[in-house]
Amino acid sequence: MSSIYLAPVRFSNLTLLNLIKNNLIRIFNKAEIKTIDLEIDPQFAKSVERNQYHSTKILAEAMKKTDPFDGKVILLADFDLFVPVFTFVYGEAQLNGKHSIVSISRLHEEIYTGITDEALLLQRSLKEILHEFGHNLGLLHCKDWNCVMHSSGRIEEVDIKGDFYCKTCQKDANIDQLQA
Amino acid sequence: MMTTKAKILVVDDEQIVRESLQHWFEEDDYQVETAHDGEDALRKFEKGKFDLILLDMKMPGISGLDLLTKIKEFDTEVILILITAFASVPSAIKALKDGAYDYITKPIDPDELSHIVENALKQRMLKKENEQLKDQLDEIIRPDNLIGESPSMLKIFTLINTVAPTDTTAIIRGESGTGKELIAKAIHINSRRKYFPIITVNCGALAESILESELFGHEKGAFTGAHFKRKGKFEMANGGTIFLDEIGTISPKMQVELLRVIESKQFSRVGGNEVIYSDFRVIAATNENLEEAVKQGRFREDLYYRLNVFTLFVPPLRDRLEDIPILANHFLAKFANSMNKKITAISDEALDFLIRYNWPGNVRELENAIERAVVVTRTDTIQIEDLPFQINNPANPFNNDDRSLAALEKRHIAITLNNLNWNISRSAEALGIDRVTLYNKINKYGLQRKS
Numbered sequence: 316m317s318s319i320y321l322a323p324v325r326f327s328n329l330t331l332l333n334l335i336k337n338n339l340i341r342i343f344n345k346a347e348i349k350t351i352d353l354e355i356d357p358q359f360a361k362s363v364e365r366n367q368y369h370s371t372k373i374l375a376e377a378m379k380k381t382d383p384f385d386g387k388v389i390l391l392a393d394f395d396l397f398v399p400v401f402t403f404v405y406g407e408a409q410l411n412g413k414h415s416i417v418s419i420s421r422l423h424e425e426i427y428t429g430i431t432d433e434a435l436l437l438q439r440s441l442k443e444i445l446h447e448f449g450h451n452l453g454l455l456h457c458k459d460w461n462c463v464m465h466s467s468g469r470i471e472e473v474d475i476k477g478d479f480y481c482k483t484c485q486k487d488a489n490i491d492q493l494q495a
Numbered sequence: 496m497m498t499t500k501a502k503i504l505v506v507d508d509e510q511i512v513r514e515s516l517q518h519w520f521e522e523d524d525y526q527v528e529t530a531h532d533g534e535d536a537l538r539k540f541e542k543g544k545f546d547l548i549l550l551d552m553k554m555p556g557i558s559g560l561d562l563l564t565k566i567k568e569f570d571t572e573v574i575l576i577l578i579t580a581f582a583s584v585p586s587a588i589k590a591l592k593d594g595a596y597d598y599i600t601k602p603i604d605p606d607e608l609s610h611i612v613e614n615a616l617k618q619r620m621l622k623k624e625n626e627q628l629k630d631q632l633d634e635i636i637r638p639d640n641l642i643g644e645s646p647s648m649l650k651i652f653t654l655i656n657t658v659a660p661t662d663t664t665a666i667i668r669g670e671s672g673t674g675k676e677l678i679a680k681a682i683h684i685n686s687r688r689k690y691f692p693i694i695t696v697n698c699g700a701l702a703e704s705i706l707e708s709e710l711f712g713h714e715k716g717a718f719t720g721a722h723f724k725r726k727g728k729f730e731m732a733n734g735g736t737i738f739l740d741e742i743g744t745i746s747p748k749m750q751v752e753l754l755r756v757i758e759s760k761q762f763s764r765v766g767g768n769e770v771i772y773s774d775f776r777v778i779a780a781t782n783e784n785l786e787e788a789v790k791q792g793r794f795r796e797d798l799y800y801r802l803n804v805f806t807l808f809v810p811p812l813r814d815r816l817e818d819i820p821i822l823a824n825h826f827l828a829k830f831a832n833s834m835n836k837k838i839t840a841i842s843d844e845a846l847d848f849l850i851r852y853n854w855p856g857n858v859r860e861l862e863n864a865i866e867r868a869v870v871v872t873r874t875d876t877i878q879i880e881d882l883p884f885q886i887n888n889p890a891n892p893f894n895n896d897d898r899s900l901a902a903l904e905k906r907h908i909a910i911t912l913n914n915l916n917w918n919i920s921r922s923a924e925a926l927g928i929d930r931v932t933l934y935n936k937i938n939k940y941g942l943q944r945k946s
Contacts, residue, residue: 397602398511403605
């Protein structure tokens, strides 16, 4: 059985964490979903100038700690992520690799409309997790707007795109091995 | 849609930037290569063809701006997008003037980058597609009947190439059927006006009042029967060419009008006051002796000089005999194909006949003759009997050089015999001679019935 490790890094919203885990269990019912604490303090990856955290550095740190793990590791953060050339990233993943990181910092509806919407936050979080996880499984960006692998640079695009993989991406990534 | 993966070169001295961008573009299914400085970029650029180059403005060694100029010297098609720090936006703007597609400031908004790159590649693809379609269109509209290898035709082709790119008024002179309209089309499609129409007006075929409304258009109610507003040919030729065929036949009044319009490019529709401007090029044609017409006062001298800026004299077919086999075979292939008949050749005897014939109707007559032959022939080769001349052109001498009475008699007897299917009694009766005299003449002239 394949394993998917959810690794919160300074992730304070435990209700959301549980909801994410339960949803992943439902979606990938042939996989084992576990929550682990990698004990990473992200402070080392912080850019004081940008008040953001360098996602690639956090991923590198996670790699050191998860060598013996058999399965995929998804890091969850509630702080804003960046890679130096970009203003921000929703997440980062190793293409065809083991590790990915997703930030929920820019997925809160309050930022855009001032209205809290927990259901929407969960939906957006799941989309971004599935998206980065898809890269781990070797998937590239998909042209199909109904596919969660469609690229999304803005929050509207996160909302517009589908919440699961299209048929082609499911086939390419052997998603059925994770589902009964 | 892109059919093949677009190739992107990322040029930046910072490794982290190169890696991030490479990673980012690979997720979008682009083929990505990176270069750490200007020299490295030029090396990679020389080795492989890139669709898009993302270029950091500030690098040690060759600067982004210098690299941009160098790359543009090699390849004007490649899309260059500059990455710049916010502070160097003015130099990025200079880069735009030097041929960069766009610039993007660091740190890059990932969404903005995606859209710029996607749009640039889409635009490039459309441009390429557009060029391909234009090339195909050029192939389609090439006038295929303008054929010839004779020195006189080669001279015509050179003249076409000389005059086509200019906007000069041209006049094409030549006998009827020599292909004046084809030459006008050839000038048009080799000019910058080729994507606009060429409008043909046969001035000789229209009465003065109709010609006026044809050329300038008319407003609703301008005259009895003008139920609708109608655009004239000059208006329709906007951006393109107007071909005025048989210009020598137009009335003095129309000559005045025409001169005015050609000079001012402005006119009003018949029954209207609105001044219409149209950008057209004039090509005229005539088979008349315009100089003579000017002398006789039938053609205005000022219009003559206005039209006679560049003249092309198309030789009659009898003056370019060497083109006859090429043209005949071209028409044979054309008609055999359109009639779906398997006719592959013209017999030596038939071809010899075609070369010796006088061709008063020029290329058009030859085309018609071959069309008829393709219709009537029952074999895969056109024979002399398939050609229409023995029957249809008794007045045309076979050989222009032999004007003797004997030659005329010989030909007249041959035609009569052919017409009456070599029935000696009826032929003799038709010729007003007795049968014995006819036999003697057949022997004398060596006439033979074709199988």
